Amino acid sequence: MKTYLDYKGLAVLAHRGGADESPENTLESFEYSTSVGCKFIETDVQVSSDGVPYIFHDDDLKRICNIDRKFDSLSSKEIDQLRIFGDHKIPKLIDALNEFPSTSFQIDFKTNEVVDPALKGDSRCRCF
Template identity: 40%
Template sequence: MTSRAHRRDIPAALAHRGFCPEGAENTVEAFRAARDLGYEWVETDVNTTADGVVLSFHDETLDRVTAGSGKVSALSWEQIRAERVAGAGGIPRLADLLTELPGLKFNLDVKDEASVTALPALLHELGAVERVRVTSFSESRRRRTLRRIRELEGRSVPTSSGKEGMRLLLVCSWLGGPSWRLARRAVARWIEPFDTVQIPRCYRPRGGPEVRLVTPRFIDFAHRHGIDVHVWTVNETDEMAELLELGVDGIVTDRADRLASLLARRGQWPPRSREP
C-alpha cells in the first residue's frame, strides 16, 4: 500500500485549461472561473507566435477551437488576437495571465519549439518562476526549457516528467529493486530530473487491451523515490475519490467544480498555499 507518511493533507488540485464547461478552454474567463472556485493551480499549455509572443493555447493550429486557421508559430500576435475560443473569450498572452491573475500558479506544458527560449525569458522578465511548474510531453523541450531557466535564474523550478521519464518510471516500478537508481544514472544526460509524474490512470495500446498505470505498486514506488503522482484528466467524482484513497498526490480535471466539492466534503478545501 501507499506510504501514509508521504500522503499530503491536501492533495494538489489542478484545473485543466481552467474551468470551462462550455468549451472556452485556456481563456482568461476560464482561469478566473477556476480561481473563483478556490483553485491555486491551473494547468495550461504554451505555444509561441511568429513574433515571439507566448500564448496560453493548446493546439499547434487555430482550427479546432476558433473560427480561424493556420499554425500559431506562423502567425503574428496581431493576426491571432481577434480570434475567439469556442466563440467566447480571446486567446490570452501568458504575460497577461501572470499579471492579471496574481493569485494563480501555472502548470505549463511546453508545446512548441519557440517556447523553449521564449518562455524562460518571459518568466525571468516578470519574476514569475516561483509561480510555475514546467513540463512537456517532449523530453527534449522540457530539458532545454529547464536548463535555460536555470541559466537565467540560477535555480531550478518544479517539474513533472516528459513522456520518456514517465515510461522509465513505470518500467522501473515493475522491475523494483534498485532499478530506478541505476536507470537514472544511465539516462542522466537525456532525461532531466523530475519531482512529479503527471500520468493518465490507464493506457490502451493501439489494438491492445487497456493497461492500468496508476496502481498502489506504482504510487508506492514513486513515493519511495520522492516523486509525487498527479493523475489526468479525471472528471468523475467517484473516480476522483477512488484515486485519492489510493494515495495519489494530485488530480488534473476539467470538472474543477466536482473536485472542489469532493475535497470540501473531505475537509480538504480550500487549499492552503503550497506547491502541488
C-alpha cells in the same frame, strides 16, 4: 522561485483552466477556477511567428477557430484579432500570469520554440 510541487497533501488543478466549466485556456476560465478555490492551473503555451507566448493548446487553429492554419504561422497582431468560443481573446502568457499573481501555473510548453520566449517573460512579472 517556487517550485510546482511545494505543497503537502492533495492539490486540485484546473485542467486547461477548467475547460469543463468554461472556455478552455481563457482568462475567463482562469477566473472561474480561482473563484471556486483552485490554486493551481494547468495551461498550454504556443508561440506566435514573432515570438510572443500565448495560452493555447493546439498547434493549429482548426478545432478552436475553424481556421486551417498553424498557430506559429500567425503574428501576435493577427492572433490578437482572433476570438474563440464566441468573444474570448486568446490570452498572452504574460497577461495570464500578471492577472493571477497568487495562482500557481503548471505550464505545458507545446514546442521547444516556445520555451525561450516564455522564460524571458516580462519585467512586470516575477514568475520564473
